[in-house]
Amino acid sequence: MASYYSGAGDGKTKAAALSWDAAHDATSITMADYDYTSTLATVSSAESKGTFTIIRGFLPIDTSGINDTATILSAKFYLMQGTGSPLANGDNDGDDWLNIVGQTTQASPTSLGINDFDNCGSIDNPTEGATRIDFTTIKWAQYSNHADNGSGFVRVTSNTNHTLSVGDYVYLTPLITPAEYRGWHTVTNVTDNTHYDLDVAYTAGSVTQGYAVVWQEFILNSTGISWIKKTVGDPYTMFGIREGHDCIDSSIATGYENGFIWFTSEETSGNSDPYLDVLVLQTYVIFQFKDYSPVGNEQGFNVTWQGQTNLAPSISPVVLQIYNFDTSTWVNLAQNVSSDVNTDFELSAWIGDSGEDISAYHNSANMICCRVYQGGGS
Amino acid sequence: MQEITSKRGWNRKVFDNGDGTQLYRFRVRHCHYKDDSGNFQDIDPRLTFDNTAKKWKHNKSSYSCEIPEYADEEMDFRTKYEGANFNAKFKASSASHILGEYVENGEGNYILYTNAFGTGIDLRIYSYWKGIKKVVVARVQPTIQQIQKFNYELILPNNEDVLVDDTTWDKNSTLNARGKRIKIKDSNNKLIWFNQAHIYDSNTPPWSATLDIELTKLANKYLIKKNIGVDVPVADLVYPVYLEL
Numbered sequence: 001m002a003s004y005y006s007g008a009g010d011g012k013t014k015a016a017a018l019s020w021d022a023a024h025d026a027t028s029i030t031m032a033d034y035d036y037t038s039t040l041a042t043v044s045s046a047e048s049k050g051t052f053t054i055i056r057g058f059l060p061i062d063t064s065g066i067n068d069t070a071t072i073l074s075a076k077f078y079l080m081q082g083t084g085s086p087l088a089n090g091d092n093d094g095d096d097w098l099n100i101v102g103q104t105t106q107a108s109p110t111s112l113g114i115n116d117f118d119n120c121g122s123i124d125n126p127t128e129g130a131t132r133i134d135f136t137t138i139k140w141a142q143y144s145n146h147a148d149n150g151s152g153f154v155r156v157t158s159n160t161n162h163t164l165s166v167g168d169y170v171y172l173t174p175l176i177t178p179a180e181y182r183g184w185h186t187v188t189n190v191t192d193n194t195h196y197d198l199d200v201a202y203t204a205g206s207v208t209q210g211y212a213v214v215w216q217e218f219i220l221n222s223t224g225i226s227w228i229k230k231t232v233g234d235p236y237t238m239f240g241i242r243e244g245h246d247c248i249d250s251s252i253a254t255g256y257e258n259g260f261i262w263f264t265s266e267e268t269s270g271n272s273d274p275y276l277d278v279l280v281l282q283t284y285v286i287f288q289f290k291d292y293s294p295v296g297n298e299q300g301f302n303v304t305w306q307g308q309t310n311l312a313p314s315i316s317p318v319v320l321q322i323y324n325f326d327t328s329t330w331v332n333l334a335q336n337v338s339s340d341v342n343t344d345f346e347l348s349a350w351i352g353d354s355g356e357d358i359s360a361y362h363n364s365a366n367m368i369c370c371r372v373y374q375g376g377g378s
Numbered sequence: 379m380q381e382i383t384s385k386r387g388w389n390r391k392v393f394d395n396g397d398g399t400q401l402y403r404f405r406v407r408h409c410h411y412k413d414d415s416g417n418f419q420d421i422d423p424r425l426t427f428d429n430t431a432k433k434w435k436h437n438k439s440s441y442s443c444e445i446p447e448y449a450d451e452e453m454d455f456r457t458k459y460e461g462a463n464f465n466a467k468f469k470a471s472s473a474s475h476i477l478g479e480y481v482e483n484g485e486g487n488y489i490l491y492t493n494a495f496g497t498g499i500d501l502r503i504y505s506y507w508k509g510i511k512k513v514v515v516a517r518v519q520p521t522i523q524q525i526q527k528f529n530y531e532l533i534l535p536n537n538e539d540v541l542v543d544d545t546t547w548d549k550n551s552t553l554n555a556r557g558k559r560i561k562i563k564d565s566n567n568k569l570i571w572f573n574q575a576h577i578y579d580s581n582t583p584p585w586s587a588t589l590d591i592e593l594t595k596l597a598n599k600y601l602i603k604k605n606i607g608v609d610v611p612v613a614d615l616v617y618p619v620y621l622e623l
Contacts, residue, residue, distance in 0.1 A: 003509030
């Protein structure tokens with residue numbers, strides 16, 4: 001109803017026509033809808049009773065905030081399957097897959113319009129930005145009954161054979177009571193391929209049904225990563241999502257649908273909205289290396305770094321670390337979060353000053369590796 | 379993995395992995411609001427009851443709200459997001475005097491007024507990340523008389539402009555906004571958005587449609603009226619049926 005927020009621009013556009021080509025190549029849409037305020041959106045290719053329907057998804061996302069010079073190591077995009085029947089895979093012919101496509105050119109990244117159907121990447125063979133997800137690998141299950149797991153929590157029984165894991169989600173829809181059942185619950189224990197315990201207390205006498213769904217993870221390729229915007233003035237990364245038959249312009253078989261439903265951002269009350277994880281390599285201010293000639297394990301040493309940065313440590317901390325050769329990890333020694341920019345400060349720490357074993361911090365050649373880094377700045 | 383709170387944005391969290399890399403997590407929607415000091419904080423729209431004001435409240439988002447103790451009382455919405463200075467009041471004037479109860483589950487946070495519009499017809503007021511949302515939940519098929527009670531009163535203390543499709547409404551005639559979004563321009567020329575009104579049922583997949591919304595200017599307030607037209611197959615829907623405004 002009342003909101004301070006104009007809109008996020010994610011959702012779906014749909015074209016329907018009496019031939020595959022007419023639906024696929026539609027620019028002036030006569031049978032269409034679009035949606036920018038609903039909880040769920042769909043990607044689909046379908047044929048039913050002589051009508052072909054294609055639905056394309058749009059996922060603009062503000063990715064400003066990454067330093068312009070930062071190196072992106074990897075990125076993954078996540079969609080949570082919607083409730084109801086989140087998946088249809090009628091035409092399992094090898095072209096039944098989903099992928100992130102781009103870059104979309106919807107008229108506005110904060111709204112989606114009826115004329116955006118043909119703005120979801122190239123109409124034929126759009127550039128794919130991630131590893132394809134075959135529909136047959138997408139897990140979901142339906143439940144029609146539940147019981148006490150013996151510890152006072154709900155154990156659901158699946159009607160299908162998809163195997164869920166601890167941490168996957170189940171959406172319960174109680175037909176009558178209790179209200180607390182309705183919504184997302186986490187799988188806490190897998191008893192076998194069809195019985196799962198959930199993190200919700202069991203109530204005797206209630207009747208429920210539900211669906212189990214999981215996050216779908218799109219692993220971006222180098223092209224998809226290159227689409228990620230870092231600039232404040234042009235902040236939107238413009239992802240689309242399309243079904244395989246639609247991408248390669250291959251008609252879906254008569255009478256079938258390949259469809260996937262996901263949660264959009266607009267009306268979600270929880271954390272089931274889409275998100276993008278970007279792994280960024282931090283900017284290293286300096287590396288230091290120091291020879292070490294141990295007298296005995298009881299002998300410690302001091303590591304000191306002195307310098308300055310043009311990015312305030314209060315915005316991005318400056319961290320001194322030492323390499324642990326046993327665990328192959330960097331260990332924090334000290335950090336600065338308060339010094340002024342362009343002003344010298346010091347990071348210092350003792351290793352082994354209390355007589356502890358320091359052998360993990362040098363290799364067989366007695367090399368110690370330390371580094372100082374900051375996520376940005378110079 | 380430790381969050382670097384100084385790197386938060388409206389839709390962004392940044393985590394230090396401790397290995398020289400940082401994980402940026404971007405949500406499509408906002409996950410933060412700015413507090414009075416201008417620092418980003420986690421949005422938390424859960425409601426608590428103010429015993430003095432007799433209202434359900436929260437102020438941990440880019441807006442604040444006061445949701446009434448009883449269904450037929452006034453609710454308040456206000457925001458100062460990015461320079462806005464907006465306040466509106468709503469009232470389900472035809473609802474019964476039903477005490478609300480707080481519900482927090484997988485569907486979100488809301489005040490439930492059971493049977494607010496008669497037996498089997500509830501009112502829910504949701505508080506969520508971007509605003510408040512009124513939902514009439516018909517657990518049974520409503521009568522014509524019950525449907526006519528779903529209206530709302532809107533009070534704009536500053537008599538702001540009302541727009542549909544970027545056209546300012548003259549307020550002299552009844553405004554029909556089916557399938558469109560109503561916007562209100564505050565005194566700082568900032569826009570406040572009303573969602574499209576829509577209806578959906580409990581079928582799988584749900585049947586859904588947009589609803590006719592009419593806005594009529596009265597003496598010192600507006601009447602928001604939901605019209606359930608002949609294109610809504612009331613008798614064939616799977617209940618509960620949800621009407622959102």
